[in-house]
Each structure stands twice: as C-alpha cells, then as structure tokens.
Amino acid sequence: MSALSHVALMVWTVLMVVPILWTFLASVKSEDEIFGDAWSLPASLRWDNFARAWEQAHIGQYMLNSVIVVSFSTLGTMLLGSMAAYVLARYPFRGNRAFYLLFVSGLAFPVYLALTPLFFVVQNMGRAIPFIGLNTHAGVVLVYIAYSMPFTVFFLAAFFRTLPTAVAEAALVDGASHTRIFFQIMLPMARPGLVSITIFNVLGQWNQYQLPLVLLQERDKWVLTQGIADISTAAGYDQDWSALFAALTLAILPMLVVYTVFQRQIQSGLTAGALK
Amino acid sequence: MLRRRLFITSFLAAPVTLYLIYVIAPYVQAFYISMTDWRGVSAAPRFIGLENFQRLFSDGIFWKAVSHNALLLVLLPLITIVLSLFFAFLLNVGGKGVSGVRGSKFYRVVFFFPQVLAVAVVAVLFQQVFRPDDSGMLNGPLMALGLPSVGFLSDPSVAFWSVLGVMVWQAVGFYVVLFSAGLASIPGDMFEAAQIDGAGRFSLFFRITLPLLWDTVQVAWVYLGILALDVFAIVWVMTDQHGGPDFSTTVMAAEIYRNAFQYFRFGYASALGVIMFFFTIGFAILALRLSRRERIEY
Numbered sequence: 001m002s003a004l005s006h007v008a009l010m011v012w013t014v015l016m017v018v019p020i021l022w023t024f025l026a027s028v029k030s031e032d033e034i035f036g037d038a039w040s041l042p043a044s045l046r047w048d049n050f051a052r053a054w055e056q057a058h059i060g061q062y063m064l065n066s067v068i069v070v071s072f073s074t075l076g077t078m079l080l081g082s083m084a085a086y087v088l089a090r091y092p093f094r095g096n097r098a099f100y101l102l103f104v105s106g107l108a109f110p111v112y113l114a115l116t117p118l119f120f121v122v123q124n125m126g127r128a129i130p131f132i133g134l135n136t137h138a139g140v141v142l143v144y145i146a147y148s149m150p151f152t153v154f155f156l157a158a159f160f161r162t163l164p165t166a167v168a169e170a171a172l173v174d175g176a177s178h179t180r181i182f183f184q185i186m187l188p189m190a191r192p193g194l195v196s197i198t199i200f201n202v203l204g205q206w207n208q209y210q211l212p213l214v215l216l217q218e219r220d221k222w223v224l225t226q227g228i229a230d231i232s233t234a235a236g237y238d239q240d241w242s243a244l245f246a247a248l249t250l251a252i253l254p255m256l257v258v259y260t261v262f263q264r265q266i267q268s269g270l271t272a273g274a275l276k
Numbered sequence: 277m278l279r280r281r282l283f284i285t286s287f288l289a290a291p292v293t294l295y296l297i298y299v300i301a302p303y304v305q306a307f308y309i310s311m312t313d314w315r316g317v318s319a320a321p322r323f324i325g326l327e328n329f330q331r332l333f334s335d336g337i338f339w340k341a342v343s344h345n346a347l348l349l350v351l352l353p354l355i356t357i358v359l360s361l362f363f364a365f366l367l368n369v370g371g372k373g374v375s376g377v378r379g380s381k382f383y384r385v386v387f388f389f390p391q392v393l394a395v396a397v398v399a400v401l402f403q404q405v406f407r408p409d410d411s412g413m414l415n416g417p418l419m420a421l422g423l424p425s426v427g428f429l430s431d432p433s434v435a436f437w438s439v440l441g442v443m444v445w446q447a448v449g450f451y452v453v454l455f456s457a458g459l460a461s462i463p464g465d466m467f468e469a470a471q472i473d474g475a476g477r478f479s480l481f482f483r484i485t486l487p488l489l490w491d492t493v494q495v496a497w498v499y500l501g502i503l504a505l506d507v508f509a510i511v512w513v514m515t516d517q518h519g520g521p522d523f524s525t526t527v528m529a530a531e532i533y534r535n536a537f538q539y540f541r542f543g544y545a546s547a548l549g550v551i552m553f554f555f556t557i558g559f560a561i562l563a564l565r566l567s568r569r570e571r572i573e574y
Contacts, residue, residue: 005366005377012363013386015445019405020389022413026404035409038416084291087284099288106299110506110556112529113549116536117302117309125297146298149291178283207394209509210529214537225396229513232400245404251397259392263385266392271454 020252026245034241049246057240059247061220062227069137069212069223070205073144077201078194080145081152086182088153089160090168100157106150111210118143119214135218143215144205152197155272159193160186199262199269224251310546321543328547338548340523341531342555344436345505348443348527349559353500355444357493360451363387365481367452368459369467384456387449395446399513402442403429406514429515432524439525442510447503451496458492459485498563505556508533528552 026034027049029042054060088100126133133139171181209225216222228251231244259266314321332338367380405413406428415425428438470484508529512518519526536545
C-alpha cells in the first residue's frame, strides 16, 4: 500500500516537474532542435536564446515594468489597506460598519463586469491628470491598489481585531498620537498578518494579466505576463521559438527560486485567507 | 475627541477615495451601460432597455460560453478536490502508523509550485506542451510510436478538456497544502485510536478524515467555483482564436473582453458582465446555503 502511495505521488510529481524541465531544456536548443524530436537533448547550449529574449523580445523591459508596478502597488496596497483595516477594526464610529461592508462587498464582484467602465474611468483620470491615465504605470498601480483593497481590508481587519488593546491604551495615556500608535505599536505587532497578505498581494499583482491587458496597450509599457503571452501568439510563422522558450524560462525560473527559498512563508501566506 | 475624528478621517480618506473611483464607480456604471447601445464612439450612449439581454439570449456563442463555465463549475472543483484530498491523505495519514509517507515535505513543495506561476505564463507553457506537431511534448512521443497526433488545442472536441486539465494541473497543489493544514489540526490520536480498533485505510479516510475536513472542503469548493466562473487568461492565451477552435473553449470572461475591446460593443459586453455578476452572486448564495451544516467539534 505504501508503495502504491509513492507511485501515485511520484506520478503527480512528474506531471508537475516535467513540463517545466522540458521548457528549460528547449530554452537552450537551436530552432532546428526544437522542431526535431521533442525530447532530444541540445547538441550545444544556446545561451544566445536568452540574449535575444531579453533584448529583442524585450523581456528585460517587461520584467522591469512588472517590478516597478508591483513594488509601488504592493507598497501602496499594504499602506492604505492596513490604515483602512486598522481604523475599521479598532475605532467604533458612525458608518464604520457601512465602510467595512463597502470594502468587503468587492470580494463578491467579478472583475470582468467593471472592465469596460474601468477603461473609461482611467482614460478620464488621464485627461485630468496625465500622469495616471491609460498606458501609464502610475495609473495601473492605483487600479491594482483599489482592486486589492477588498481582500486586504477583510484579512487585516480580522487580524487587527485579535491584537491586545492594553499596549495601545497605555501609549495613548502616555500621550502618543493615534498615528504614532499605529505605526510604532500596532503595525509591528501585526507583522505575521502583514507578511501573509503582502505575499498574497505581490504574487497576485505580479501574475495579473487581465487588468494590464486593458489598461496598458502601448508595447513599451507592458508587464511581463503581457510580453510572454504576446510572443507566443503574435509572431506566427517567423516565430523565434527558441527565444520564446528562453522568455518562458526567464519568467518561471526566478519564481521557482524565490518560492523554493521562501516556500514555508509563501504556502502559509497564500492559504492563510482560506483558513480564516 | 476631535483628534480622534481627524485621525479616522485621514486614515480612511485615501483608501476609500481610490476604492470608490476605481472599483465602486465602474461596477455601478456597468449596470447602466448594459442597457445602452454604447460603442464608445458616440458621445452619449443611447438607452435601449433590455435589448442587449434579449440579443444575448439568442446568441449561440453566449450559450457556449455559459455552458463551458457551467461545466467547469462542476468538474473543476470535483476533480481538484478528489485529487487533492487523496494526495493530502497520503501525505499526512498514508504512511506507516498514521504518519505521512516519507518525503511528504518534498511533495508538498513540488505540488504547490504551479500556484506561484502566472496563469498567462502557464498558458504559454502548455501551448507548447500541447503542440500538434512532433515537436510537442506530448505529441512528439505519440508520433514517434506511430500513433496519430492529438489536436489538444486544435480539435474542437478535445480543446475544452485540455483547458480543464491545465486548470487542474495548476490548482491541485494549493488544495493539497490547504487540506494538509486542515489534517494537521486533527489530533493524531484520533487516527491512532481508530487504527487500534482495526480501521483500515478506507475507513480512516471516509469515517474520520473526510468528515473532519468537511469545512475545509467547502471552502475549497467555493474557491474553485469562483475560479471556474472567473476563468480568462488560460482560455484567452492558450487556445486557438482566443476561445476556439470554433468557440469550443470560450468562457463568459473571454466573450466580455472580445465584445468590449475587439468589437467595441461596450453595451453588449456590459450586459454579459451583468449576467456573469448574477451567476457569481447566485453561486455565492447557493454555496452559503449548502454549507450551513453542523460543525464537528473535536
């Protein structure tokens, strides 16, 4: 029975690993080798595939765009999300419940319903303030922050509610301001929750495809997921297949490395929401 | 008191403003746009009532999209949950005694891996895996054995199953970890006591594991159901003609995107969005109803 268990687990492991290894292998093959036997080993390692993917297919640019967008949007999401969640979790005031429900209701809406109007909202914002219109990274950052609010506020409000009140009250008696209590006492205490939701947001925003597809239509503004999707569909017959595999490898490998190093935190970060 | 009010206002101002502009306003507008013939060019959308909805209901592609979402709504959770429960059981209870099998940590790390990849990247990856010629990862060996190649993405009767397969491929690891966390909170002596009483693996699974994990299974079912209703990137990026061949893999989200940003039929696309909204809300209400079950205390 134990042997059978291992067979089942090994089969699934192979299913997980082989497509990815096969992609890595193809990324160092020549064009002819890719079109020959699917499972052949490359005669020599063609590292120039990576150079072409990075430079000519602009994967380097797209990756940089993704890094810029996700850095700012995650930072903004965490700052604004924790501020809103903190106030809603710990300060009873008139309308508190209404604001909380307003945020959390976003969890139930399919994003596709908002897609068309969102396009025009961003376009109009851009007419008023060009910096945050269509085809701007700042515009996408604001949209990511807004769409990350429902889950972030829901999760962090639950977390802030569980923190003890004594420390904050003592600080208040000592004359500390509410803002200072938040940044110097409550945020450090909420660290485990902040780590989980940060991981959740970084991965979610890094992997986002739908929103940038609508909001970033100029090539040089694209994020990585758009760049990868495009090289596989657009080029047609004169496709540079080996560069495509190199590009895929460039998109997968860093995620694999980061995940392997932080797998414990990432697994608990991503599943934390479901277990609440 | 004034300081407190000032603090509350200053902390809520920015998040609420952003949320109202970018989330709430578009959702509210979508309902109005769905009742117009707006194509983006005209300055003022013309109000046409429920005409878009009438047209939708007589649109064959709409029904194809809905039926694919419905099929995914049933099959994706079913297959994913069965497989993940099976693996989670093997990893945590399946070994000698009631420990997990050897190497369970390794399996858990590897199984979860597809979860950190972007759906768009997974879609491109499998586009290559499924290639119809002998350079495809699957068709290469098939053709080498002299078997006919399978049109994983080009045969209308197969393509949908390829989409489902990739979704299961990506999802299972997450639920293995989720169910493992659930199993870890079940006291081990419960399994041991049952085993001493002579319970076999099957009764360990069906009499103890499954009932005690039932809450987590329901959470998984809701998550996977939403995933099935929301599917977009895998279909848009991976399949021929963004939902083809011949609309054999299209889904509601893909038709919304196609109508809005390729045909510029914003009113029609929003009507589709409204229908999708009611599907989602309907599913959520159904899920909440069904999950109102007695909790097992342990």
